[in-house]
Amino acid sequence: MIRPALISLALMVGAPMALATEGERLTTSAGQVEVTRIVPDLDEPWAFGFLPEGGVLITERGGRLWHVDPDGQRQSVSGLPRVARGGQGGLLDVLIPRNFAQTRQIVLTYARPQGSGAGTAVAVATLSQDGARLDDTTTIFETEPGDRGGRHFGSRVVEGRDGFLYVTIGDRGDDDSAQDLGTQNGSVIRIGRTGGVPSRNPFIDTAGAQPEIWSYGHRNPQGATLDLEGNLWVVEHGARGGDEINPIRRGANYGWPVISYGRHYSGLRIGEGNSKPGMEQPAHFWDPSIAPSGMMIYSGALWPEWRGDFFVGSLKFGYLSRLEAGSFAEEEIEGDSTARLRDVREGPDGAIWFLSVGNGALYRMTPAQ
Template identity: 40%
Template sequence: MHEASKRLAIPLLACIAGSIGSVQAAEIVAERIATEHLELRLERIAEGLEHPWSVIMLPDGRFLVSERPGRLALVEEDGSISHLDGLPEISARTQGGLLDVTLHPRYGDGEHDWIYFTWSKPDGSQTATALGRARLDDTRLSDLETLFEQERPADPGRHYGSRLAWLPDGTLLMSIGDRGSPPRAQDGRDHAGSILRLTETGGVPEDNPFVGDDGTLDEIFTLGNRNAQGLVVTEAGEAWATEHGPLGGDELNRLIGGENYGWPEVSLGRSYVSRQPVGEDSLPGMRDPVHVFEDRFAPSGLTQVTSSMFREWQGNLLAGGLQSEQLHRLALDGDELVDSEVVLDGQIGRIRDVYQGHDGAIYLINDDPQGNLYRLRPVD
């Protein structure tokens, strides 16, 4: 499933799987990286991306990479980069900018050739996390549509969240951070600090958990999520997220519709000011994380390994880290973490996104003013 496209729970058309031509030319960064089960090669296939945020592989083997300053880069097979016109107005301040990008699950059939993306949308002196879609038309985006924007915009710069993932029923999950105001994550009348579930046109699915609840907005799927920047739907149709704590307390959560994940009343993180615990370890009615990362992992980017290229990692999650500069492999048995391993540790710097391409390789981008697109695959 994830060999078709990033964070897609529904495969692209079967013809896509064999549509790649030549493999991108690559510069070897690390010839051999030893892990518990595999020896890996790390390659750089494109460079000069400004604070890249998300990567997706097109059916023809090219890549789209969002750059936080407000550009969408098209990366050719030879590593050359061009930028697409046609984006909306974007507020690129601090953590804001052009953020996640994904394809419609049926991309490639002509009718559903939509590219979905999120961005920080200007609203006077404030900004809102917004979702849009457009079609790729040679060197530009066309048929641009704004599908959704959060209630209550906030001062620009903080906690937009903004990862996307498709569920098997064709609905779309979208994370929105607490926008730097923790109490908003417990306010059901506020999209901030939540995971949303939307239709492909940005509407409300009739079976959303809070439809008919006057105290909670219809779009909300889960509450109490501080700032989820890793989001994936597995082959089994389960939704998982990695989200930032404050100082520590970074979490891996299995997302269950209607649940409250506690922020800021429950957290193992510490206050930036007092260095004291922010909240309780656990509270009734609030769902505990499956895993809390040690130290300051600062998660961003999450994918499931389904590629036969990584047979020993089948079903595992790969989670990227910013502050830690690490890539973690996470093995799960139901809702229990049964094994973990640090796969990368500083080789590419701050890991912003992790993605399995439909060629079976793992692709990563690093958060840097001169960022790169990397490929990770087993040594032949």
């Protein structure tokens, strides 16, 4: 066992997590909120997920998975796959599927070593009853070998209402590959829980195409979530400007690098402009870039006025972006706790939780009392 976290978690996540020692009040459009530090002393945290018995799993990009139990005790989980650490790669997302209580199976995404390079990969494993280890860890998908460098792994994973896994994959710094169906770079893929390809994937019968691809033309999607009707959305990094929120449609082309609302870091124009027939327009874009990572769409459980709104973490400016459903009018929720936000999720009780890379901590936001 490692040192205990600051609090007991059972009461806080709505299962059988209690008093934190540090917090701050922030003023928002829905009134004052209380932001409480739940788990401190994290090293480059990337993602987290809620366990039905009240605990939390947290990934660190350097290759560590933490299990924080309902009493706030923290331990490092063994049995992880071998991770390629470097650049933006490492241990990345974690998903706790809907049937976890029956199977205890979790899903991880990570940068997998591939000779002298690395690729985005998906693994499934069974979490032991005590949360100390992963058993039967199996890599069910990895991108085609050949990518080098440490950029643009994408790597969010969402369980669709259809039971399949939707995984975002960045272009790996090779812009043009996002338009090439022969590589999974710059795509959202759809696979089964054992890695199989669903029969209705759009390019399964297209010669030369990777059958896992569900949509393509993406740059580096680091946030993905379902809306309240079960539709998939992603948020992705632009270059200098042009970060996008996109509703994901089967077989659609989202345009990168042919169209974009940003420019290259050099200032040069990207592609052919910001629109082209046959390529999707974003629902929302930012210019300048906020470097978005992590996204959730809120149920309205604790703040009914925010029902259906998008919440996105900003790595660049250090705030939690709330975007109104429909209009995408933006509110910036900002404080000491919001430094370089990597992941944001709604807890089982309707609280809004987020991971701060800048502070190395997991936080919980609730209405102020």
